[in-house]
Amino acid sequence: MGKKGILAVVSGFSGSGKGTxxxxxxxxxxxxxxxxxxxxxxxxxxxxxxxxxxxxxxxEDFEKMIAKDELIEYAKYVENYYGTPRAYVExxxxxxxxxxxxxxxxxALKVRERFPDTLLLFVTPPTAEELRARLxxxxxxxxxxxxxxLDRACEEAKGMxxxxxxxxxxxxxxxxxxxxxxxQGEHQRSSRNEEFMxxxxxxxxxxxxxx
Amino acid sequence: MGKKGILAVVSGFSGSGKGTxxxxxxxxxxxxxxxxxxxxxxxxxxxxxxxxxxxxxxxEDFEKMIAKDELIEYAKYVENYYGTPRAYVExxxxxxxxxxxxxxxxxALKVRERFPDTLLLFVTPPTAEELRARLxxxxxxxxxxxxxxLDRACEEAKGMxxxxxxxxxxxxxxxxxxxxxxxQGEHQRSSRNEEFMxxxxxxxxxxxxxx
Numbered sequence: 001m002g003k004k005g006i007l008a009v010v011s012g013f014s015g016s017g018k019g020t021x022x023x024x025x026x027x028x029x030x031x032x033x034x035x036x037x038x039x040x041x042x043x044x045x046x047x048x049x050x051x052x053x054x055x056x057x058x059x060e061d062f063e064k065m066i067a068k069d070e071l072i073e074y075a076k077y078v079e080n081y082y083g084t085p086r087a088y089v090e091x092x093x094x095x096x097x098x099x100x101x102x103x104x105x106x107x108a109l110k111v112r113e114r115f116p117d118t119l120l121l122f123v124t125p126p127t128a129e130e131l132r133a134r135l136x137x138x139x140x141x142x143x144x145x146x147x148x149x150l151d152r153a154c155e156e157a158k159g160m161x162x163x164x165x166x167x168x169x170x171x172x173x174x175x176x177x178x179x180x181x182x183x184q185g186e187h188q189r190s191s192r193n194e195e196f197m198x199x200x201x202x203x204x205x206x207x208x209x210x211x
Numbered sequence: 212m213g214k215k216g217i218l219a220v221v222s223g224f225s226g227s228g229k230g231t232x233x234x235x236x237x238x239x240x241x242x243x244x245x246x247x248x249x250x251x252x253x254x255x256x257x258x259x260x261x262x263x264x265x266x267x268x269x270x271e272d273f274e275k276m277i278a279k280d281e282l283i284e285y286a287k288y289v290e291n292y293y294g295t296p297r298a299y300v301e302x303x304x305x306x307x308x309x310x311x312x313x314x315x316x317x318x319a320l321k322v323r324e325r326f327p328d329t330l331l332l333f334v335t336p337p338t339a340e341e342l343r344a345r346l347x348x349x350x351x352x353x354x355x356x357x358x359x360x361l362d363r364a365c366e367e368a369k370g371m372x373x374x375x376x377x378x379x380x381x382x383x384x385x386x387x388x389x390x391x392x393x394x395q396g397e398h399q400r401s402s403r404n405e406e407f408m409x410x411x412x413x414x415x416x417x418x419x420x421x422x
Contacts, residue, residue: 128414128415150415157408157415160411165400165401166407167399178399185376188378189375189376190372190376197372200335201365201368204339204364204365
């Protein structure tokens with residue numbers, strides 16, 4: 001049951017450690033999860049590799065992808081495009097792998113519009129106090145830096161309620177296992193197993209017919 | 212987060228092994244789960260103990276409990292009442308324990324009407340073939356017995372879609388752990404953590420005020 005992969009979007013507060021969390025999830029369960037790689041028109045930074053951090057595209061190529069509906073969602077930040085290529089996601093889902101997208105709330109909501117079964121996970125520190133500590137830092141940041149982090153966190157917090165689950169990042173190990181348990185548990189949602197239920201009902205009816 | 216207990220109703224096909232499953236869940240996680248004991252007006256059978264299998268009540272006492280709204284749900288089968296006493300459930304939930312009710316679909320839906328956060332779990336054999344095998348037995352059952360099992364299973368199957376999760380009972384050990392993972396994962400649903408989200412938003416706003 002629930003053989004088709006689940007599309008899971010992971011977002012979270014900046015500094016919630018979700019990058020590390022994703023890497024650990026992939027390395028523990030490489031047969032279960034596939035991490036979607038975004039396409040972008042921004043230039044590669046030192047150490048970044050084509051197809052690992054991003055698929056690097058020219059603006060022209062990216063706009064062709066948009067026109068041909070090859071992206072599940074895309075957005076423009078500071079003159080650069082970022083988007084999620086559709087082909088890879090659909091291929092992995094069909095293979096039965098759970099696909100993880102690490103994107104922000106606007107993208108998350110667009111993905112869910114397109115794939116209503118998308119699971120939305122939001123990574124957060126365990127308490128408001130800890131979030132506060134991460135935002136303020138050690139008192140060595142300028143007011144401007146803190147203000148811009150606060151603004152961003154406020155924006156992120158506004159969207160939290162739209163997510164299905166909050167993943168509390170207290171301890172990396174626990175957090176990876178919690179995320180794994182939640183995604184695997186979702187495979188057993190009855191709404192994801194319509195075919196299984198239909199088959200059982202059909203079988204029972206045909207057994208009654210044989211009486 | 213998610214400190215308040217979850218009320219989980221477990222139903223399933225007859226012979227799906229849910230009784231054994233419940234016992235095993237309780238014995239592995241006695242600090243986490245409390246099993247609700249039903250009240251009934253039927254007579255105790257040999258080996259049954261007051262407060263363990265059931266709370267045994269006279270018809271008069273049971274009807275008083277109904278009148279005083281002391282039952283979350285109740286039903287009458289073959290001249291006997293069966294119902295779920297409210298006080299125990301609410302006490303355990305407030306203590307932060309997850310409370311399990313093992314009742315049938317009609318009761319499950321009544322409970323959810325009253326407590327909209329109720330989690331509904333349905334225990335099923337892994338395949339329609341296996342359900343069929345369990346219903347037909349080893350060829351030693353009379354047609355009447357098989358027919359009555361089939362009728363009952365058809366009724367049970369009709370309600371399956373109303374449940375949140377299907378718990379596939381393939382292997383007892385796996386099944387107990389799956390059920391545990393699902394209930395514990397549910398504690399992290401954002402809809403069960405409104406207070407946590409409100410607190411984070413409030414803290415962020417008061418930090419902005421301090422700028």
